[in-house]
Amino acid sequence: MTMPASPLVSAVVFRVGPIAVTQPVVTTWVIMVTLTAGAWAATRRVALNPGRRQVVLELLVTGIIDQIEDIVRKDGRPLLPLLGTLFIFLLAANLSGLLPGVAPPTGKLETPAALALTVFLAVHYFGIRARGLKGYLASFARPKLIMLPLNLLSQVTRTFSLMVRLFGNVMSGEFLIGLVLSLAGLLVPIPLMALELLVGIVQAYIFSVLATVFIGAAANQDEAGSDRAGRLAGGPSQV
Amino acid sequence: MDAKMISIIGAAIAVSIGSIGPALAEGRSVAAALDAIARQPEAGGTISRTLFVGLAMIETMAIYCLVIALLLLFANPLV
Numbered sequence: 001m002t003m004p005a006s007p008l009v010s011a012v013v014f015r016v017g018p019i020a021v022t023q024p025v026v027t028t029w030v031i032m033v034t035l036t037a038g039a040w041a042a043t044r045r046v047a048l049n050p051g052r053r054q055v056v057l058e059l060l061v062t063g064i065i066d067q068i069e070d071i072v073r074k075d076g077r078p079l080l081p082l083l084g085t086l087f088i089f090l091l092a093a094n095l096s097g098l099l100p101g102v103a104p105p106t107g108k109l110e111t112p113a114a115l116a117l118t119v120f121l122a123v124h125y126f127g128i129r130a131r132g133l134k135g136y137l138a139s140f141a142r143p144k145l146i147m148l149p150l151n152l153l154s155q156v157t158r159t160f161s162l163m164v165r166l167f168g169n170v171m172s173g174e175f176l177i178g179l180v181l182s183l184a185g186l187l188v189p190i191p192l193m194a195l196e197l198l199v200g201i202v203q204a205y206i207f208s209v210l211a212t213v214f215i216g217a218a219a220n221q222d223e224a225g226s227d228r229a230g231r232l233a234g235g236p237s238q239v
Numbered sequence: 240m241d242a243k244m245i246s247i248i249g250a251a252i253a254v255s256i257g258s259i260g261p262a263l264a265e266g267r268s269v270a271a272a273l274d275a276i277a278r279q280p281e282a283g284g285t286i287s288r289t290l291f292v293g294l295a296m297i298e299t300m301a302i303y304c305l306v307i308a309l310l311l312l313f314a315n316p317l318v
Contacts, residue, residue: 006309006313006314007309007313008309008310008313008314161299164299164302164303164306165295165299165302167306168299168302168303168305168306169295169298169299169302171309172302172305175309202291202295203295205291205292206291206292206295206296209292
């Protein structure tokens with residue numbers, strides 16, 4: 001039996017000068033090109049009287065807007081480009097592992113780290129845009145000044161946990177399938193792959209929901225102090 | 240017993256003990272969700288959506304332990 005390769009290093013495909021281009025980067029770029037081309041092709045002829053394809057598209061976009069507005073409780077349109085793209089990209093990236101010969105890029109540490117960093121920066125951007133620099137900085141000292149170090153720490157830890165959650169879930173599924181495949185034959189990993197399908201969709205959803213919650217908490221004037229657990233458990237229509 | 244053996248044992252302990260808490264927590268949350276759906280079947284959709292998010296958050300604790308175990312096995316700074 002052979003041990004699966006370490007999940008913490010990625011295979012180098014080719015080099016551009018001193019920069020090593022690894023497997024997840026290639027997969028990510030293929031997904032990006034596919035999604036961009038698909039979005040361009042789908043929105044090329046947008047009519048007032050929608051055809052079949054446009055109805056599906058509108059359903060997707062309004063569905064994502066509704067989900068965002070359920071969480072932030074105000075106009076979700078400014079957040080749609082970032083969060084909608086994040087969700088669709090994560091969905092495509094997590095499910096790309098089902099294609100033969102493709103490893104999901106979210107199963108390596110770099111891609112989740114980059115996505116979590118994007119969310120981290122977006123939180124501050126939307127926070128400052130909604131409340132002004134001074135108001136946003138003052139929100140860290142709420143409800144009392146003594147909470148300042150904890151609030152700053154939570155900014156770092158939740159970004160880190162966002163990264164590790166996505167990485168761990170996707171990587172562990174991939175790792176488990178590799179391990180089972182090396183123990184037992186051809187068809188045994190198929191139920192595990194079905195489970196991976198579910199995990200990939202759920203993790204894409206959770207990453208996007210948590211990003212929405214973080215951004216919403218930074219941008220909302222009145223609910224700045226509320227944490228994600230309080231918001232998730234708050235009411236029946238929130239998640 | 241060298242550092243490599245100790246880190247393998249450490250990885251096994253991390254996963255085995257670290258999955259007890261999330262297992263108990265997931266059991267409790269699923270039981271509570273089933274209870275809620277049995278009482279109020281019309282709220283089933285919302286409850287199960289919230290349950291999924293909650294389960295994934297609980298599961299993260301076990302995933303952290305798995306990541307620690309993998310770090311010990313594959314990227315150990317001491318070995």
